[in-house]
Amino acid sequence: MHKFTRIALAAGPVLGLAVGLAIALPAPSGWSMGSSSDSSSTSPAVTADYVTAKKLVDEGNYRDAxxxxDQLVAKNPADADALNELGFSHRKLGHQQxxxxxxxxxxxxxxxHLGANEYLGELxxxxxxxxxAEERLAVLEKACTNCEQYTELxxxxxxxxxxxxx
Structure with missing residues (x-):
């Protein structure tokens, strides 16, 4: 199951304001599946494009996401969250490699990276x-024994x- 803590996507009329805030602020640790317990995350601040892509992934629109x-990764090849979502999307489309x-x-x-470790284990x-898969579980166990990613894998x-x- 693919989860996402919806920052403001369900906020209705304040969506524009909330997305604007998400652009200006870095993603807090533990914000989404992609967050890591490592506080030195190399992922950039959440952008409107990432929020859009994440929403598409959550809806199962992998081809559109x-x-x-790809554009986000082209701009920042070290964006672990975008790379993880690309991996997830391709896996769901049957593109294992x-x-x-x-x-x-x-x-x-x-x-x-919690999400990448869980999803790689699933792959x-x-x-x-x-x-x-058990190696990925061991990594998650060290990173976050009580997190959803560990439990699910x-x-x-x-x-x-x-x-x-x-």
Whole structure:
């Protein structure tokens, strides 16, 4: 399941104001799936383009989100959040190798990126690569034992193992 803490997307008439604030302020730690426990995040301040792309991803409009995310990464190749969303979008479209590339790029920039670690673990499960999925879980366990990303990947690994035994 792809989650996103909606800053102001559900705020109705104040959307323009809230997006303007999101552009001016850096994303706080723990803001979205892409946030890392590492306070030295290399991701830029949230932009209107990122908010638009994230909304498209959350709605399942991956094909529409990808060009926007590509532009964000072209402007800032170290944007781990945009790279993670590109990986997620490509994975959901069945492009496993592209997804793998984007997740690995996100993690090369931000090794403790919660979303990229969770989603890469899920991709490894889809690729029937349990040992690598468990490696991602170990990274998440060190970064955030009580976070959603750790819990969800742990559950998916348990489900995967249960299916393998039956």
């Amino acid at each position: 990808i060009p926007i995310l 592209k997804a793998l590339t984007y997740y690995l790029k996100a993690l090369s920039t931000e090794p403790n 490894y499960l889809e690729m029937k690569d349990l040992p690598h 742990k559950e998916k690994i348990a489900d995967y193992k249960a299916k393998q035994q039956s």
